[in-house]
Amino acid sequence: MTADHNISVTDLIGNGAELLSVGGVPSPAVDAELLVAHVLELSRGELRARAVTGATVPPVLHTQIRALFARRAAREPLQHITGIAPFRSLELRVGPGVFVPRPETETVVQFAIDALNASATPEPIGVDLGTGSGAIALSMATEVIRSRIYAVELSPEAMPYTAQNFHRYGLTNATLVNADLGEALAELDGTVDVVISNPPYIPAAAIPRDLEVQLHDPALALYGGEDGLDVVRRVSTTARRLLHQGGTLVLEHGEEQASAIAALLTADGWNAVAHHRDLLGRDRATTALL
Structure with missing residues (x-):
């Protein structure tokens, strides 16, 4: 050139x-x-x-x-270079240290949005555990205006981007909480309508197929212990604490983890466990009711 x-x-x-x-x-x-x-x-x-x-x-x-x-x-991620990741109706600030939201998650968050819209509560409550850039939480807050949304993030590397995205959209119905997802939001116990999480779910010994993920996404947002389900177990426990009876859990996961997650959730006492495929036909999300 x-x-x-x-x-x-x-x-x-x-x-x-x-x-x-x-x-x-x-x-x-x-x-x-x-x-x-x-x-x-x-x-x-x-x-x-x-x-x-x-x-x-x-x-x-x-x-x-x-x-x-x-x-x-x-193979530096395009979103790191431009500093922007589109997600549904949003434009989110991203960079090194925060997980770049993926297109498949746009379909996963729809389950949470649908559950919020279906709630008979005048001001339904949604919680996003491990919000990263804030993609899921901000989508719920912008698309279900009557809801109250709480987003939990622990990573000090991710939080500057998360805070910037929350500030940019200035939503009065969205609250960002810097805390461990296992301990957060005790004041909401038993009152939440929907808990959603896209937790780290890659097994520790696995190698992500995309170089962009291998080299640039933060390990805290990727790896979920030996079987990839350590954080999923913690999300299940936290969600059972937060949700009211009949509340909805939405989990994103890897395409080969549906049966293991179904067994885990069933053992934890969840009802109506169901799997959902993404646009490419891969198992991508699991929903359950308390």
Whole structure:
């Protein structure tokens, strides 16, 4: 890629996609577009319109864009580079130290939103245990305005991003709590309608298949002990304490953990344990009633 003259938006994206493809990035063309759009401060639609009209990019921006392409080709998460992760209707600030929310979690949180909407309580209460960026909690709070949402996060590395996201949306019905999920919110015992968690569930000896996860997501948000279910056990215990009778538990988990989680929850006394598949047909979530 030359840097001493203007280059067309189309060529810039093409060069970037080629570099990212060599690096093994799963969606090289999309990521190249998003990185160029980020530097040019355009939406992806606006960038494509520029490409169609033959617009060019001045040399002063080439170096900056090339540097971002190189970072992404080295498998640094796209969201770390741009500092933003889209999630449902939200744009969340993320970076090193906080788990980057995934598209599949957008479908998991729907179970919690549905349960809140179905509650006969005038002001249903939802709790997100291990909120990370705040994606789940803020989605519940923005989409079920009559609810009161509490988000629990322990990590000192994640909390600056979480706090920034809560401040950005300024929701009066969402409260962020810096605490251990096993001990948090004792004042709510027996009153909560929905508890949801996307806990760390990767077994300690397992290696995540995506390099972005291996190299950049925080271990605290990934690994759940020898069988991957240590934190799930703690979530089950906390949820039983927090929920009122008939309240709903929503858990995200790995695609091969559904039967183990069903056995765990059944042994803990949960009712109506049900598994739910994601858009790719993989077991992704389990719901249960107290």
